[in-house]
Amino acid sequence: MAEITLENVTYIYGKGAPYEMRALDDVSLTFRSGEVTGLIGHTGSGKSTLVQMLNGLLRPDSGKVLLDGKDIWEDPKKIQQIRFQVGLVMQYPEYQLFDETVEADISFGPKNMGLAPEKIKEAVARAAQFAGLAPELLKKSPFDLSGGQKRRAALAGIMAMEPAVLVLDEPAAGLDPGGRREILGRIREYQRESGANVIIVSHSMEDMALYCDRVLVMENGRLVMSGTPAQVFSQADALIAVGLDVPQITRVARALQDVGVDIGLDIYTVKFAAQRLLSGREAHEG
Amino acid sequence: MSVIINAEHISYSYPADEAERPVEALRDVSFSVAEGEFVAILGHNGCGKSTLAKILCMILQPGEGTLSIDGKDMTADDITEEDINQGRRKVGMVFQNPDNQLVATIVEEDVAFGPENLGYPPEKIRRRVDWALETVGMTKYARHATHRLSGGQKQRVAIAGAIAMHRKCIIFDESTAMLDPHGRKEVMDTITRLNREEGITVIHITHYMNEATMADRVLVMQKGGIIMEGKPAEVFSRTEELWAAGLDVPQTTELLWHVRRAGYDVALDIFDPEKCAAEIARALKGTAHGRDNT
Numbered sequence: 001m002a003e004i005t006l007e008n009v010t011y012i013y014g015k016g017a018p019y020e021m022r023a024l025d026d027v028s029l030t031f032r033s034g035e036v037t038g039l040i041g042h043t044g045s046g047k048s049t050l051v052q053m054l055n056g057l058l059r060p061d062s063g064k065v066l067l068d069g070k071d072i073w074e075d076p077k078k079i080q081q082i083r084f085q086v087g088l089v090m091q092y093p094e095y096q097l098f099d100e101t102v103e104a105d106i107s108f109g110p111k112n113m114g115l116a117p118e119k120i121k122e123a124v125a126r127a128a129q130f131a132g133l134a135p136e137l138l139k140k141s142p143f144d145l146s147g148g149q150k151r152r153a154a155l156a157g158i159m160a161m162e163p164a165v166l167v168l169d170e171p172a173a174g175l176d177p178g179g180r181r182e183i184l185g186r187i188r189e190y191q192r193e194s195g196a197n198v199i200i201v202s203h204s205m206e207d208m209a210l211y212c213d214r215v216l217v218m219e220n221g222r223l224v225m226s227g228t229p230a231q232v233f234s235q236a237d238a239l240i241a242v243g244l245d246v247p248q249i250t251r252v253a254r255a256l257q258d259v260g261v262d263i264g265l266d267i268y269t270v271k272f273a274a275q276r277l278l279s280g281r282e283a284h285e286g
Numbered sequence: 287m288s289v290i291i292n293a294e295h296i297s298y299s300y301p302a303d304e305a306e307r308p309v310e311a312l313r314d315v316s317f318s319v320a321e322g323e324f325v326a327i328l329g330h331n332g333c334g335k336s337t338l339a340k341i342l343c344m345i346l347q348p349g350e351g352t353l354s355i356d357g358k359d360m361t362a363d364d365i366t367e368e369d370i371n372q373g374r375r376k377v378g379m380v381f382q383n384p385d386n387q388l389v390a391t392i393v394e395e396d397v398a399f400g401p402e403n404l405g406y407p408p409e410k411i412r413r414r415v416d417w418a419l420e421t422v423g424m425t426k427y428a429r430h431a432t433h434r435l436s437g438g439q440k441q442r443v444a445i446a447g448a449i450a451m452h453r454k455c456i457i458f459d460e461s462t463a464m465l466d467p468h469g470r471k472e473v474m475d476t477i478t479r480l481n482r483e484e485g486i487t488v489i490h491i492t493h494y495m496n497e498a499t500m501a502d503r504v505l506v507m508q509k510g511g512i513i514m515e516g517k518p519a520e521v522f523s524r525t526e527e528l529w530a531a532g533l534d535v536p537q538t539t540e541l542l543w544h545v546r547r548a549g550y551d552v553a554l555d556i557f558d559p560e561k562c563a564a565e566i567a568r569a570l571k572g573t574a575h576g577r578d579n580t
Contacts, residue, residue: 043436043466091464092383136306147382147460148331174382174463176330176493178532203466206537245467248496248537248559255563261570270537274544281548281570 002068002085002164002197004031004054009063011049023049025221026063033164033197036188038208038229040201041218042243047201048091050218054167054199055086067165084113087163091170091201093154097142102133102153105142109161127160130186147174155183159190165197166190172207180204184211205247209233209268217242234266249273288357290455290487291342291377292318296351298337311337313510315351321454324481324488326498326518329507330532335491338507339459342489343377344370356454375404378448382460384440393435393443394419394428400451418450421484422476438469442476449480455487456480462492474500495522495536499557506531519555538562545569 011024023046031037031054041047052058053065056072056079065072072082087109090096099105103124110123128138131152137145142153151174158166171187172180184200188211191198202208208215208229215232217225219242225232233239236246236254246268253267256277263276296315299308312334319325329335340346341353344360352361355373359365381387390396397418401411419425422442427435432443441461448456458477462470474497480486490501498504504521506514508531514521522528522535525543529535535543538559542552550569556562 042468092385094383146332146336170464174331174460174493176532177534179331243468249541251559252538252541252562255560256566258560259563259567261563261567270540270544273541277541277566278544278548 002033004086004165004197005029005066005069006050006053007064007066009050009053009060009065011053011058012061013049015061023221024053024060027221027223028063029216029223029226031165031197031199034191034195035213036191036198036200036211038200038202038212038215039218040203040205040208040215040244045218045242046221047218048169049221051088051167051169051199051201054165055088056082057088080112084109084161085163086165086167087158087161089155089158089166089168089171091173093147093150096154096157097150100141101139102128102142102145102156103138105153106138106156106160109157113161123160123162124156127156130159130190131156132182132186148176148179151175152183162194163196164194165199167199167201169201170203171200172202172204180207187211203245205233205245205250205268209247217244219243229268230266233268234264236265288321289318289354290321290323290356291489292352292354293342294352296338296341296348296353298334298341298346298349300337311510312341312348315510315512317505317512317515319455319487319489321487322481322485323503324478324490324501326501326504327489327491327507328493328495328498328504328533333507334510335507336459337510339379339457339489339491343379343457344374345379375451376453377455377457378451378453379457379459380441380444380448380461382463384437384444384464387444388432388440388447391431391433393424393430393432396432396443397446397450400447404451414450414452415446418446421449421480422446436469437465438472441465441469441473445473445476445480449484449486453486455489457489457491459491460493461490462494462497470494470497495534496557499536506533518557522557523554525554542566 006027006029009024009027013021013023039047059073097105106124106127107120110120133152133156145153172183184207212229215229216223233246233250236250239246249270250268253263253265253273256263267273294316296312298312299310302308327335341348348361352359356376360373388396389399394415397415398411401414419428422445424442424446462473477488478500481488492498499518501518504518505512522539525535525539536557538557539554542554545552545566552565552569556565
């Protein structure tokens with residue numbers, strides 16, 4: 001079990017300075033274990049700040065962050081323990097990679113968790129395989145890797161700790177479509193097998209629609225919408241109003257309705273659209 | 287129209303690390319780009335796109351083959367350092383990470399960096415910087431601190447820096463990959479404006495199929511070679527081949543593909559949601575009423 005709850009969390013950048021900005025404004029929500037939750041919102045909506053609350057990189061100015069009902073800041077000296085349970089994969093892998101070899105980099109987490117050397121080796125091998133890193137890359141410097149490989153190495157470094165809560169900020173940015181599907185598919189699989197609580201921040205509505213059970217929408221430091229992908233994406237106008245984009249296929253569904261072909265507006269994947277559109281409508285040969 | 291870039295039979299391998307063999311990144315790549323053209327390059331991670339980009343702006347030298355920039359053979363035996371520098375001044379590059387390519391703390395100083403290094407007189411630098419910022423729509427941020435800008439704004443400043451040096455061609459190496467939808471639109475609008483209004487040649491490397499639909503021509507790369515080439519409509523109509531190459535097509539094309547497979551006569555090369563809906567409505571009604579209307 002690993003449920004994270006935010007209770008009335010407020011966070012202000014540059015408090016008292018002229019640039020003071022309320023990044024989170026009285027946010028209360030729960031990320032349930034056994035689910036993949038998608039977090040969306042345009043740049044500056046507060047989602048990255050929120051993500052940094054979850055493993056204690058930032059501390060709320062007011063309000064509480066609870067992990068399984070326990071305030072993570074109850075004993076600030078033990079905040080490191082929280083980070084073994086809540087793994088955060090950052091948007092730019094360069095911010096997170098640091099060691100001389102990929103292997104050493106991935107070992108860092110399990111080593112700090114106090115695992116025995118052979119357990120560390122196992123964890124590294126498993127994590128590298130999970131992230132799709134070829135064994136020969138393990139001896140390289142993380143800085144000699146391609147952009148896509150760096151992303152995979154950063155992911156492996158977190159997966160080696162097998163976190164009960166996995167938070168990923170744009171896990172597939174910069175990957176080609178095949179790589180996106182592979183990485184997101186594996187994350188989904190990990191969630192199913194381990195029952196982990198997975199939180200994905202992404203700008204890709206298409207990915208959100210395909211891989212998330214629930215979608216939360218942030219705007220101006222507040223939570224403004226939540227629901228299943230179908231519930232959220234069917235409110236296209238509201239999403240566009242907060243500066244977000246809806247999947248192209250959702251726009252097609254709206255346009256179809258306008259020309260008298262109603263397949264509903266809760267359309268967010270092409271397969272689903274095709275099913276709705278074509279069921280009972282197979283054209284006859286000739 | 288004159289040819290700005292002409293690549294013939296270019297190959298490149300990264301040199302061997304200790305005990306490893308060289309890694310082949312490009313194999314026998316030939317293509318040319320006309321001045322004023324907008325070319326998109328698609329392909330897997332590791333297919334050689336970025337290597338090609340680095341060769342075109344002469345960060346890397348091709349192992350084999352010839353590369354001409356604006357009619358000058360950059361791979362000729364008698365090429366001088368000065369010739370190569372001339373070539374580099376014609377082709378610029380904008381990278382992926384908005385945080386890795388700005389060098390100054392103030393927007394206009396960053397844009398002035400290139401022209402200053404070319405030794406332009408101050409009044410000319412001023413003119414170039416003002417023009418470049420105007421062109422990317424960042425004039426009102428001229429005196430702002432670069433680190434406080436959004437990702438899309440940072441990329442536009444990087445573009446201003448590239449065009450301030452009078453470049454004829456700019457290569458965008460996944461310059462939209464790290465941006466949110468808003469930032470991506472800002473950058474794509476800027477790129478298309480540069481191309482249409484300023485006549486700057488654009489080579490845009492991307493994983494976003496919708497961005498590729500805006501280009502005049504699309505090149506698809508796989509395993510270090512070019513496997514498809516044509517107008518976006520032609521390339522995306524080869525839907526199944528693209529899928530086989532591990533790439534996507536725009537969602538409109540994918541839906542039309544399903545509709546076609548169900549036995550309806552529809553085009554695949556439609557990228558606009560409204561036009562796609564109209565095409566589907568036409569096809570569905572066509573079968574019901576014997577294709578009489580619209």
